[in-house]
Amino acid sequence: AQTVTQSQPEMSVQEAETVTLSCTYDTSESNYYLFWYKQPPSRQMILVIRQEAYKQQNATENRFSVNFQKAAKSFSLKISDSQLGDTAMYFCAFMPQTSGTYKYIFGTGTRLKVLA
């Protein structure tokens, strides 16, 4: 079975510093997508960053970047220059690229608090 594990239930970081959130996954698929979603207290789910497994280059979006290690099945999120607005739950998600079926598997989340 495909699983996504986020081993850090809660983290905190000082404003302007850098923090890394961990995510590991288990799959026998070779082609898939990985995502990080942010869920602030408003409850709205917002895509932070997306990675295609066949791309070796790590995805970046402004202050957000990932460290994608395919062999290790690891997909960590780095947030640089943390801001108070980054306070949220962060979910890692996995989707196999298999035609004819659809699976979208979320981890249990990491609650990040940015401290002033």
Added chain:
Amino acid sequence: NAGVTQTPKFRILKIGQSMTLQCTQDMNHNYMYWYRQDPGMGLKLIYYSVGAGITDKGEVPNGYNVSRSTTEDFPLRLELAAPSQTSVYFCASSYNQGVKQFFGPGTRLTVL
């Protein structure tokens, strides 16, 4: 664009009652999804649709039904509400598989 809208925002049901959660998107997306989020957990896929008239089960479909008669609308029906269905329900849409999903604001449902 309004994006993905969901109604109602909150609802309390008694055991055995039925209700429909509404979801509408104005982005002409083919793919639409229903998730539930239990406290302290990630999202679990209930049902999805790849286009009007085409729906399929996700990870946790029991107790729910869906229909997709138009591209814009993807309602979720609870027939006999049970306490185990107490959760926050999210509808989402995307233009293709494996790309960004746009989420609605969620419906908080309590079954007593």
